[in-house]
Amino acid sequence: MNAVTESPWTADESPAASPAAAARPKIEREAHKLEKRLCREVGRAILDFNMIEEGDRVMVCMSGGKDSYTLLDILRKLQKRAPVNFSLIAVNLDQKQPGFPEHVLPDYFKSIGVDFHIENQDTYSVVKRVVPEGKTTCSLCSRLRRAILYRVADELGATKIALGHHRDDIVATLLLNLFYGGRMKGMPPKLVSDDGKHVVIRPLCYVPEKDTARWAQYQEFPIIPCNLCGSQDGLQRAAVNEMLREWDKKYPGRVESMLRAMGHVVTTHLLDPKLHDFKNARATGVADPAGDMAFDHEEFPVAPGLPAGMQVVQLG
Numbered sequence: 001m002n003a004v005t006e007s008p009w010t011a012d013e014s015p016a017a018s019p020a021a022a023a024r025p026k027i028e029r030e031a032h033k034l035e036k037r038l039c040r041e042v043g044r045a046i047l048d049f050n051m052i053e054e055g056d057r058v059m060v061c062m063s064g065g066k067d068s069y070t071l072l073d074i075l076r077k078l079q080k081r082a083p084v085n086f087s088l089i090a091v092n093l094d095q096k097q098p099g100f101p102e103h104v105l106p107d108y109f110k111s112i113g114v115d116f117h118i119e120n121q122d123t124y125s126v127v128k129r130v131v132p133e134g135k136t137t138c139s140l141c142s143r144l145r146r147a148i149l150y151r152v153a154d155e156l157g158a159t160k161i162a163l164g165h166h167r168d169d170i171v172a173t174l175l176l177n178l179f180y181g182g183r184m185k186g187m188p189p190k191l192v193s194d195d196g197k198h199v200v201i202r203p204l205c206y207v208p209e210k211d212t213a214r215w216a217q218y219q220e221f222p223i224i225p226c227n228l229c230g231s232q233d234g235l236q237r238a239a240v241n242e243m244l245r246e247w248d249k250k251y252p253g254r255v256e257s258m259l260r261a262m263g264h265v266v267t268t269h270l271l272d273p274k275l276h277d278f279k280n281a282r283a284t285g286v287a288d289p290a291g292d293m294a295f296d297h298e299e300f301p302v303a304p305g306l307p308a309g310m311q312v313v314q315l316g
């Protein structure tokens with residue numbers, strides 16, 4: 001990923017450290033640091049991938065989970081200091097799942113004074129009617145949701161659709177594709193939708209899940225539980241998420257390193273002939289100091305969590 005660039009998107013707007021600041025309770029100081037970190041990482045993502053431009057109307061998709069609340073909150077903070085003018089509209093698709101507390105999000109949006117739209121569409125009944133009992137429901141449900149959100153984006157004049165996926169969602173998707181899909185594929189920070197008409201952005205792509213969880217807790221966002229549909233489809237994802245959480249505890253930096261790796265792809269060292277012309281690789285007779293040292297073991301820094309003196313080396 002790019003180094004932090006000096007820009008209002010990533011600038012530290014907090015006042016210089018003062019005795020008064022140092023005297024604040026620890027919890028407040030920690031929250032202040034977390035807020036700065038969230039703003040910096042979201043700003044960095046916006047800058048790195050040119051996610052938000054002058055005049056954009058950003059539709060923030062709100063599920064009522066900790067990530068979407070954090071996304072909206074941080075975008076509102078950045079809006080005040082961004083080098084471009086953009087507007088925000090929070091959108092919730094009420095899929096009519098049983099027990100969905102439909103007043104929670106509108107009450108929250110009104111309390112913070114943000115533009116919002118609630119789209120009422122009973123996709124829950126459609127999915128229950130169409131998908132045979134015992135079959136997985138997520139694929140139809142998410143297709144319906146996507147189509148509705150694209151239509152709503154058109155109707156609201158939104159130029160960008162912001163989703164609350166964070167760093168750990170992106171790394172988990174990469175691992176799920178590796179484990180079950182046989183392909184190297186994650187989740188893009190910015191993409192053009194399959195109908196070619198919309199730009200979808202993921203401004204939390206550098207943010208670890210634990211930071212959205214902490215921020216949601218500190219801000220006391222009115223979280224809506226995410227298991228109302230009763231789907232069991234997410235079991236593989238849940239297992240990978242659990243594995244990532246374990247790694248993050250045992251080997252700090254590992255998940256971050258995986259995310260960085262997604263931004264440093266060495267296509268000559270994978271096996272995809274569409275990305276590198278292996279067939280026509282020939283000796284050139286010209287030495288290249290940056291070329292490959294095919295017989296050397298690559299050395300890696302000592303992995304946190306390994307006993308002192310042990311190193312990970314590439315085998316073969």
Ligand code: SF4
Nearest residue numbers: 137138141142229231
């Ligand atoms: S978990 Fe439930 S709401 Fe989410 S995509 Fe699957 S069926 Fe739809």
